[in-house]
Amino acid sequence: MNILIVYAHPEPTSLNGSLKEFACSLLESQGHNVGISDLYEMSFKAIADGNDFRERKNPHQLNYLTEQMNASKNKSFSQDILLEQEKLEWADFVIFQFPIWWTEAPAILKGWFDRVFAFGFAYGPGAYDKGNLRGKKAMLSVTHGAPNLNNYGEFGLKGKLEERLFNIQHEKLYFSGIEVLEPFIFPSSAPLEIRNDYFENYKKRLLHIFEEPTIPFHPLSHYQNGQLVNEFRKD
Amino acid sequence: MNILIVYAHPEPTSLNGSLKEFACSLLESQGHNVGISDLYEMSFKAIADGNDFRERKNPHQLNYLTEQMNASKNKSFSQDILLEQEKLEWADFVIFQFPIWWTEAPAILKGWFDRVFAFGFAYGPGAYDKGNLRGKKAMLSVTHGAPNLNNYGEFGLKGKLEERLFNIQHEKLYFSGIEVLEPFIFPSSAPLEIRNDYFENYKKRLLHIFEEPTIPFHPLSHYQNGQLVNEFRKD
Numbered sequence: 001m002n003i004l005i006v007y008a009h010p011e012p013t014s015l016n017g018s019l020k021e022f023a024c025s026l027l028e029s030q031g032h033n034v035g036i037s038d039l040y041e042m043s044f045k046a047i048a049d050g051n052d053f054r055e056r057k058n059p060h061q062l063n064y065l066t067e068q069m070n071a072s073k074n075k076s077f078s079q080d081i082l083l084e085q086e087k088l089e090w091a092d093f094v095i096f097q098f099p100i101w102w103t104e105a106p107a108i109l110k111g112w113f114d115r116v117f118a119f120g121f122a123y124g125p126g127a128y129d130k131g132n133l134r135g136k137k138a139m140l141s142v143t144h145g146a147p148n149l150n151n152y153g154e155f156g157l158k159g160k161l162e163e164r165l166f167n168i169q170h171e172k173l174y175f176s177g178i179e180v181l182e183p184f185i186f187p188s189s190a191p192l193e194i195r196n197d198y199f200e201n202y203k204k205r206l207l208h209i210f211e212e213p214t215i216p217f218h219p220l221s222h223y224q225n226g227q228l229v230n231e232f233r234k235d
Numbered sequence: 236m237n238i239l240i241v242y243a244h245p246e247p248t249s250l251n252g253s254l255k256e257f258a259c260s261l262l263e264s265q266g267h268n269v270g271i272s273d274l275y276e277m278s279f280k281a282i283a284d285g286n287d288f289r290e291r292k293n294p295h296q297l298n299y300l301t302e303q304m305n306a307s308k309n310k311s312f313s314q315d316i317l318l319e320q321e322k323l324e325w326a327d328f329v330i331f332q333f334p335i336w337w338t339e340a341p342a343i344l345k346g347w348f349d350r351v352f353a354f355g356f357a358y359g360p361g362a363y364d365k366g367n368l369r370g371k372k373a374m375l376s377v378t379h380g381a382p383n384l385n386n387y388g389e390f391g392l393k394g395k396l397e398e399r400l401f402n403i404q405h406e407k408l409y410f411s412g413i414e415v416l417e418p419f420i421f422p423s424s425a426p427l428e429i430r431n432d433y434f435e436n437y438k439k440r441l442l443h444i445f446e447e448p449t450i451p452f453h454p455l456s457h458y459q460n461g462q463l464v465n466e467f468r469k470d
Contacts, residue, residue, distance in 0.1 A: 010297055062245055062246040065380070107343070114336055145300070155468055172338075
């Protein structure tokens with residue numbers, strides 16, 4: 001299968017860099033085709049602006065969504081965006097490897113979503129289970145620096161990590177039709193002697209990423225007028 | 236008082252641009268000093284990397300947090316970061332004006348947090364109500380394009396907007412010691428005939444931003460070992 005790793009970390013010898021290399025080697029050894037978008041190495045442009053379009057529907061006033069829809073129709077995005085969109089079309093599975101900074105992705109990866117997951121390309125007219133990237137799967141592989149794992153517990157200082165990641169997992173990936181696996185989470189505070197266990201666990205998951213069940217988000221049919229209908233509220 | 240508006244939108248004639256101008260004029264007419272960080276106009280660098288430090292503790296391997304702590308001690312951040320940190324020190328109140336893109340801030344603003352809210356400057360050793368920016372207040376003024384306001388209801392497709400904004404309001408601002416007012420939310424789907432009402436409501440809030448109560452987030456003393464203690468869980 002075709003697997004794209006979107007990787008966002010400024011230091012190649014970091015834990016994130018190791019996890020990216022680890023996944024790449026393992027997946028290739030399993031016969032998969034692996035593509036990598038190393039956003040830092042590519043100096044990927046993070047900032048969404050008028051230069052993202054080779055022709056403008058309205059060159060005088062920028063409505064970014066309108067221009068995205070126009071560029072999706074005419075394939076007139078800037079070259080760097082088109083290239084990433086081609087990689088996404090090629091991929092059956094996308095792994096996002098990044099450190100959680102301020103409970104979100106680093107800006108370079110947020111910008112990748114702002115620019116690449118365009119209106120008309122990733123979603124629109126349909127979204128969620130009607131999103132344009134349906135049929136694909138994805139998984140976040142993240143590191144975080146919380147000194148105490150309780151911070152991410154149900155009554156933790158930061159709330160549940162799955163809630164912190166909802167803006168990415170549900171509101172970007174699933175919004176665009178992508179089914180999402182549970183994240184792989186590597187606390188960077190893990191002492192050296194148990195780091196191997198984390199790599200072992202990651203390996204076990206990578207060996208079965210196409211069989212692993214995805215997070216059971218509600219399809220659009222469970223909502224009426226934007227609200228989850230009563231019978232599904234107990235999930 | 237000193238008020239900083241951090242503004243992130245690529246189009247000056249946008250609704251966001253109007254809201255920025257509106258707030259600026261009104262607050263100045265009330266005798267406040269208003270500073271503006273127009274991130275797009277400044278071509279603010281969004282990407283956190285080794286160039287953010289004029290001297291490096293370790294020039295061979297980048298540990299961003301370690302370098303931030305070092306630069307906080309030595310004031311050796313790059314000039315653009317130092318300038319934004321000076322503006323923050325000057326400000327009693329910060330308004331963030333931006334469009335919600337993918338339930339988060341545009342990447343250029345995410346990068347502003349990644350780079351400017353540095354370890355050792357905005358937080359560290361203390362965080363939350365012990366954060367270094369305590370004494371300041373902030374408010375998000377955001378637009379969003381949800382076609383149906385129900386999408387942000389309790390059982391809405393996107394969940395409550397306050398939960399979507401928790402990663403900014405709680406995990407960036409309050410984490411750094413800043414008290415946060417309820418956000419001002421302007422749905423860009425609002426028909427033209429009621430837009431004036433939104434501006435009127437914004438005006439009413441801006442006239443009393445220093446008196447308005449802030450969101451009652453739990454102080455660190457309500458937590459034990461990272462977990463909210465039982466007596467506060469009913470809040």
